[in-house]
Amino acid sequence: EPEVTQTPSHQVTQMGQxxxxxxxxxxxxxxxxWYRQILGQKVEFLVSFYNNEISEKSEIxxxxxxxxxxxxxxxxxxxxxxxxxxSAMYFCxxxxxxxxxxxxxxxxGSWLTVV
Amino acid sequence: AQxxxxxxxxxxxxxxxxxxxxxxxxxxxxxxLFWYVQSxxxxxxxxxxxxxxxxxVQGIKGFEAEFKRSQSSFNLRKPSVHWSDAAEYFCAVGTxxxxxxYFGTGTSLTVIP
Numbered sequence: 451e452p453e454v455t456q457t458p459s460h461q462v463t464q465m466g467q468x469x470x471x472x473x474x475x476x477x478x479x480x481x482x483x484w485y486r487q488i489l490g491q492k493v494e495f496l497v498s499f500y501n502n503e504i505s506e507k508s509e510i511x512x513x514x515x516x517x518x519x520x521x522x523x524x525x526x527x528x529x530x531x532x533x534x535x536x537s538a539m540y541f542c543x544x545x546x547x548x549x550x551x552x553x554x555x556x557x558x559g560s561w562l563t564v565v
Numbered sequence: 566a567q568x569x570x571x572x573x574x575x576x577x578x579x580x581x582x583x584x585x586x587x588x589x590x591x592x593x594x595x596x597x598l599f600w601y602v603q604s605x606x607x608x609x610x611x612x613x614x615x616x617x618x619x620x621x622v623q624g625i626k627g628f629e630a631e632f633k634r635s636q637s638s639f640n641l642r643k644p645s646v647h648w649s650d651a652a653e654y655f656c657a658v659g660t661x662x663x664x665x666x667y668f669g670t671g672t673s674l675t676v677i678p
Contacts, residue, residue: 498664553611
């Protein structure tokens with residue numbers, strides 16, 4: 451079965467440092483997403499990406515966040531200056547089309563700890 | 566605003582027993598409803614989804630869910646739980662105005678022999 455892969459599985463970083471979380475979506479998928487889950491809280495939508503641009507983003511996705519598809523396979527989430535409250539599990543996801551009628555596949559998550 | 570509530574943070578059932586995980590949603594229009602499961606060290610795997618039509622939907626691994634508009638619920642059920650079903654279960658609602666999910670906080674399922 452195709453899968454979304456994420457690296458690293460766990461990263462510890464100092465507050466104020468930049469972090470890049472990497473994702474390899476399923477190869478024929480066109481829509482890409484980042485979600486996050488702070489410990490004990492809901493999984494929250496961050497951003498969706500289609501046709502090399504952001505299609506939707508949430509209020510959480512402020513100027514310290516950015517996404518990029520630097521080549522044909524990777525999809526990255528960059529956090530420029532991490533804060534303690536950025537500690538969370540970050541999920542990458544992809545789908546062939548919009549969520550209506552298409553399955554969104556999630557990766558295993560990248561656990562980010564900011565100290 | 567859209568939201569999803571999963572009232573049960575943790576449920577413990579015996580292997581072979583039936584299971585029902587509760588999910589309530591808040592959304593003004595027809596919702597698109599999903600159940601995902603996350604096993605330890607795994608990603609979120611889609612169990613089933615409801616877009617329209619028959620309100621009882623069948624999913625993978627023997628799971629089913631029933632959409633009840635009058636109760637704003639989409640409860641997940643399984644008649645006989647297996648030890649491998651121990652995992653975290655997430656209910657989510659999607660909207661027809663966007664391409665994002667709103668998740669519940671999840672229900673952790675423990676299966677005892």
